[in-house]
Amino acid sequence: MKTKHYYKVIVILCVLLLTFQLSCKKYLDQKPDLTKAVPETLADCQVLLDDYNTMNTSYPDHGEVAADNFYLTDATWAGLGYSNPEEKDNYIWSPQGQHTKQWLNCYKVVYNSNLVLQVLEKFSANNENYNTLKGSALFFRGFAFYQVAQLFAKDYLASSAETDLGIPLRLSPDLDVKSERTTVKQTYHQIIKDFTEAIDLLPIKTNIPSRPSKAAAYAALARTYLTMGDYSNAHKMATECLKLHNTLINYNESTSVPTKTTISPDNYGGAFLRFNAEVIFQATSTPGILNEFQAVVDQDLYDSYKASDKRKIIFFREGMDSWTGMGTGTFIFKGSYDGDTYGSLFIGLATDEIYLIRAEASTRTGNTSAAMMDLNTLLRKRYDATFVDRTATDAFNALEQILDERRKELVFRGGRWTDLKRLNRDSRFAVTLRRTKNTISYSPLLPHDLRYIMLIPQQVVNTTGMQQNPR
Numbered sequence: 001m002k003t004k005h006y007y008k009v010i011v012i013l014c015v016l017l018l019t020f021q022l023s024c025k026k027y028l029d030q031k032p033d034l035t036k037a038v039p040e041t042l043a044d045c046q047v048l049l050d051d052y053n054t055m056n057t058s059y060p061d062h063g064e065v066a067a068d069n070f071y072l073t074d075a076t077w078a079g080l081g082y083s084n085p086e087e088k089d090n091y092i093w094s095p096q097g098q099h100t101k102q103w104l105n106c107y108k109v110v111y112n113s114n115l116v117l118q119v120l121e122k123f124s125a126n127n128e129n130y131n132t133l134k135g136s137a138l139f140f141r142g143f144a145f146y147q148v149a150q151l152f153a154k155d156y157l158a159s160s161a162e163t164d165l166g167i168p169l170r171l172s173p174d175l176d177v178k179s180e181r182t183t184v185k186q187t188y189h190q191i192i193k194d195f196t197e198a199i200d201l202l203p204i205k206t207n208i209p210s211r212p213s214k215a216a217a218y219a220a221l222a223r224t225y226l227t228m229g230d231y232s233n234a235h236k237m238a239t240e241c242l243k244l245h246n247t248l249i250n251y252n253e254s255t256s257v258p259t260k261t262t263i264s265p266d267n268y269g270g271a272f273l274r275f276n277a278e279v280i281f282q283a284t285s286t287p288g289i290l291n292e293f294q295a296v297v298d299q300d301l302y303d304s305y306k307a308s309d310k311r312k313i314i315f316f317r318e319g320m321d322s323w324t325g326m327g328t329g330t331f332i333f334k335g336s337y338d339g340d341t342y343g344s345l346f347i348g349l350a351t352d353e354i355y356l357i358r359a360e361a362s363t364r365t366g367n368t369s370a371a372m373m374d375l376n377t378l379l380r381k382r383y384d385a386t387f388v389d390r391t392a393t394d395a396f397n398a399l400e401q402i403l404d405e406r407r408k409e410l411v412f413r414g415g416r417w418t419d420l421k422r423l424n425r426d427s428r429f430a431v432t433l434r435r436t437k438n439t440i441s442y443s444p445l446l447p448h449d450l451r452y453i454m455l456i457p458q459q460v461v462n463t464t465g466m467q468q469n470p471r
Contacts, residue, residue, distance in 0.1 A: 038115070042123065045116040045133050049211070055109055055140055056210045059147050059347055060102040061285035062090045062454065063417025066445075070295040070333070070412075071437040080289065087289045092435060092442045093451045095471050100457040101286060102151060106144040107170065113141035114173040135201025139212035139220070142194030143283065145169065146224060147347075149187050151454045152469065155421040156228040161185035165467060179464045188228055195221045204244050209275055209282045209348070215244035216281035219349040222357045227418055229425075235361035238354045247277045248351055248381045251310040271314045274339040283348035284338045285414055290345060292317075292332045296437075302331050305408060308384045311335070315411060333412050347414030352378055356406045363398040371398050375405060382409070396428075403429065421452055 039045055049055060065087055072080075072091065080088055089097030116137040123130055145167065154164045166187030168179040182190075198217040206213045218241035225234035275282060289295060297316055305312035315335030337346035355378045362371035375398075376389045392398035403423070407416070423429040424447040433445040445451060453469045461468050 039119050042120075042127060042129055042133060045119055045137075046129065048112050048116055049133065049136050049140065051112070052210055054105075054112060056282055056348075057284045057344070058101070058105040058286045059144075059283055059414070060099075060106065060151055061288055061290060061345060061347075061414065062087070062099050062102050063151055064285065064290060064345065064412060064414055065090045065288065066093060066433075067416040067420060068298060068431070068433050069301055069416055070290065070297055071435065072289065072294060073296060073437070074439055076289075076294045076296075077438060084289060090454075091289065093433075093445045093449075095451060097455065098457055099151060099454050100459065102454075103148065103457050103460060105286065106148045109144035110141050110170050111173055113137040113144070114170060117141075118173055131201040132203060135198040135217070136212045138194040139198040139202065139217055142191045142198070143220060143281075145187065145191050145194070146220070146227075149184075149191070150227075150418045150421075152456055153184055153187055154453055155418075155425070156184055156188055157425070158229075161188070165469070168464075168466065179460075179466060181466050188224065191224055192221065195224065209279045212281060213244075215241050216349055218244070219280050219354050222354055223349070223415075226357050226361065227422060229422065231361040231364040235358055235365060238358035238361065241280070241354050242351070242358070245280050246351060248355070248378065249276060249278055250381045251314055252381075252384060271335050272337050272339050274337075276337060276339075278350040278352055279337060279346075279348060280351065280354075281349040282338075283346070284336075285345045285347050287344050290333075290412065292334055295333065297331045297333055299330075301407070301411070304404070306383075308386050309382060309408075310384060311382055311408060336412065345412050345414060352409055353413070353415075356402065356409060359402045360399065360406070363392075363395050363402060366395070368392055368395050368398045371402060375402055378409070379405065417452075424448055424452075 039048055077088075086098050086100065090099065114137075116133060120130065120134050120137070125131065148167045153166045154160075157164070161184040164184040166182045166184040169182050169187065169190050170177070170179065171190075195217045198212065199214055199221075202212055202214045202217055204214045209216070218237050222234050222237035222241060225231070225237060296319060302312075302316060305315075315333060316331040317334050319330035319332050336344065337348070337350060338344050355374045359371045359374035359378075362368070362374065372390055372392050379390065380387060390401060392401060403419075406419070410416075420431065420433075424431070430447040432447065435442045450470055455469055455471070456466065458468075460466070
């Protein structure tokens with residue numbers, strides 16, 4: 001990268017940061033002049049897409065905060081004070097809770113992606129790296145749209161998707177274009193369109209998984225179709241992904257896996273290295289109260305891991321932070337595939353999730369034997385040598401096992417909120433969430449509660465006039 005290109009893009013990023021500071025009234029009332037600081041070359045576009053802090057981190061975590069994998073002790077709750085008002089409101093499912101950063105950070109990704117796509121219109125597809133840049137921009141935009149939809153739109157139901165409110169689909173960097181909500185059907189149509197177009201443009205794999213690849217686009221489509229309940233296409237996309245990337249870490253052999261649950265020099269903090277062999281696309285959530293010094297793993301969840309399950313000692317360590325009320329008998333999550341020790345959770349795409357998607361899609365489309373084959377392929381790498389392949393008595397029993405392992409394998413991976421929403425459609429799997437570990441009782445979150453669809457930040461509603469989610 002030439003120095004002038006690097007300097008130019010640094011200026012661009014500074015302007016973008018100011019553009020999206022919704023808390024600053026100046027930028028609510030007046031749009032900045034970007035005409036003197038825009039990318040011009042393919043090299044500029046690559047720098048924008050390689051801005052790791054914008055494009056790969058700070059994705060929403062409020063779905064995970066509102067889910068049922070953890071709790072806060074009374075001491076931790078009291079210690080938060082007024083420093084985390086949005087996360088505190090979200091933890092107790094406050095009807096009027098705000099989620100400003102959750103919205104803002106994703107639309108930064110969308111803006112950068114649209115800016116790159118606009119610049120590429122000036123170039124021929126014959127230019128070196130053109131296809132990769134365009135495919136990457138489309139992938140990032142689709143990935144960000146998907147993340148926004150999980151919090152701020154109703155889950156996909158074919159019977160009502162044409163009328164249910166979706167999210168704003170910003171397809172241009174032009175700040176004068178008014179943001180308006182689309183329908184859920186339009187939202188998911190655009191997400192699928194972005195990922196599908198990206199497939200033909202991206203390389204099969206990349207040197208580092210912070211850049212999108214063909215395998216990542218297939219994986220993202222598999223996740224999207226599963227969320228929609230389109231199991232045939234979920235199976236198809238998962239299969240295409242696994243043809244390109246099917247590596248699973250053997251938790252019994254990896255030298256990076258710790259062997260104890262208590263703090264010691266060799267296992268304190270994260271158990272995995274960033275960009276491990278299973279990672280297809282790297283993305284992380286915004287650090288917050290889910291960090292290992294505050295979030296206590298739900299005891300029932302922890303107890304669901306058998307002694308022979310290596311994840312029990314790899315994913316968790318014993319709580320040892322007395323000032324938070326943690327101690328012997330409580331456990332903290334340390335199994336992020338990001339390898340970070342301070343709350344940055346991996347919410348990207350990895351091989352283990354794709355095996356589970358294909359397993360679930362198989363059993364839901366009538367192929368129980370194939371479903372159990374995929375499940376066992378994964379579990380052989382997770383349990384010790386005593387593991388015996390699972391069998392299923394019928395399709396429903398297979399589904400129960402797959403969903404149980406899905407929760408345990410993908411714990412704190414950002415998908416639990418989406419799973420709760422989609423599984424609430426089926427009374428056999430619907431759950432009511434309660435905060436029972438605190439001395440103060442809070443109103444439970446019932447299946448289909450309006451609070452499953454989070455409020456669009458009020459500043460955004462006031463500025464654009466778009467329709468707010470109901471309460």
